Amino acid sequence: MSLLDIWDYIRASGDRRLRQQGYLRGGVGIIERYRRTAKFWEPHLENNRRALREIAAQIAGAAPMANPQSAIPTPQSGGGTLVILGAGRLLDVPWQELFPLFARVVLADADSAFVPYVERLLSTARANAMPKPIFDIGDVTGSVVDLAAWAEHTIAAAASPASAADALADGCNRAGAAQAPWARTYVDVRLVVSSNLLSQLGHFPRLHIQTLFRRRFGKPFSEHERAAESLERYFDRVRARHIADVASFGKAWAYLATDVETLVYTLSAQPGASLLAGEAPPNAGVELDEKGGVRFAWPAEIEERDDPLHGQRVEDLWPRGTVLDPPRRWAWHVVPQGSEKKYRDRGRVHVVEAWVKRPG
Template structure:
């Protein structure tokens, strides 16, 4: 076991299932995109960071540094203003299923001459406590089944039974002062779904999505996981919380002269914004070619338990793939509508120390 593994919760060989299901090094693609399209991404990252800085300011007004900050799906901290936020806590715990974030984040901190906060602790594994198990079970079920029909029937029953228990992080920090879930919620089903689809296709040479009842049961299971994610965050009564997620995906095709945005700097705002009515507007003439819902019809507003002390949500557009940036996106681009929520702490302000 290396020193790195000893000081964090990383098993020496890692959980092989995380690698098999595609979590390992998954954030590298995201980082690559961000680097190539940094002027398009900047307004989104700034907006997300500003929301977190607003909470940081309120925490400062509540008292000196203290308590624990938990970041769920921390990734490479692209959208977290860690330089300002982390010094406000005694402990910072970063949860993610991708162990390759550890050396990245450690390098990030070492690039700063003096980091006025203790090194964060990493918790590498499935923060939901169930989705990786469910996907692994589905993989075994597919392997054991002798026909696609038999597999689909067993999967349907299994996914319908699948519960979403209290997520392990939620009961682990007695002095939790802030919890952050940024750009994670819609991702909770992403890797398990992709893994199940891959295993099904490899075994039976046909798509899992065509098994509509089983595929829908899987999505309803992910609904329960997301609902639990929000209710576990809401249950941290004495902590501030920030939750942001994409709630709609919009693809577009450029209609004018301009056909490749990867060669031009983004205009202010990243070239896409929401107007006063919440409609998507673009800097260039575009045709909207598709819309999809990464939350399967769930509305975050309805997932917060009644009485949760919330600020009004904010929305903005993240121009995630400008047209022309990637091979798959030579003739279209992709934007996400992001929704962000702040939950206030119920705790009385602490005396300044």
């Protein structure tokens, strides 16, 4: 971890629940992982950037949009607002090309340490004049952080694991997923980006609840099937709501990319070898075959498969009538074998699906 990362992490303020629930640690983890394996991430990041550049070209070619909300003079801008959800360190966003096209740029993330990082990044820009971003620090769902905080109290107050699990199941079954505040704040949105966020929406709250449950009762939360499944069904509603909110700006473009499958592999001919020792092969050594399965550049065994969307298919979550391009899919080599302590003799690949919604 660089000294600047440590400094950003320590001094980050705001809603303390975001730190408690792991969002700040998660942000540091992502940038560390990226720095370690940048060459392996590049094809994936570039796929996202390319798709966003294609949208930018369409927006730049379109007629400027009247922008009654903004007084910011941006000569080359078409006006309107760009909203990036889960913006993080903007690794997958071609911000130098994108930002100057808009009168307002809103960057939303639950990891408040993304603010100083992005400010430093933008200060290096030699590009065209661009609006200073508005940083929206907090939960983009307006729901999951509250639910995890409520679960924390429920676990602390329960007399037994069974009564905690019952209360958690009932609470999750009651919990709704209302419209997110960002979805009703800006009337002139021209592009909404949700990149690498959808499958993450349940990640930190789930981990927080599982950790607290085990710490309090010495037993895994997953043993309580009704509660664990109720929590997952609540996350289903959160993801469905997220896509509905992204799609709700009828006249805007939207870009939504998400993991749809995760795999853990071992290299059968090179057990325990670190892939970081050599050059990254084309496509980081992973691509999708004709049937959508992951093909490796080395002989590999798949050890685990997981569905981060709990059976949901993104195509089913778009509201009827949404104007969509056919989705693109690719493989992202997230953790090359041997690149982390936890992955000495294993690696990790995610299958990513990316959707473009056109103005309706």
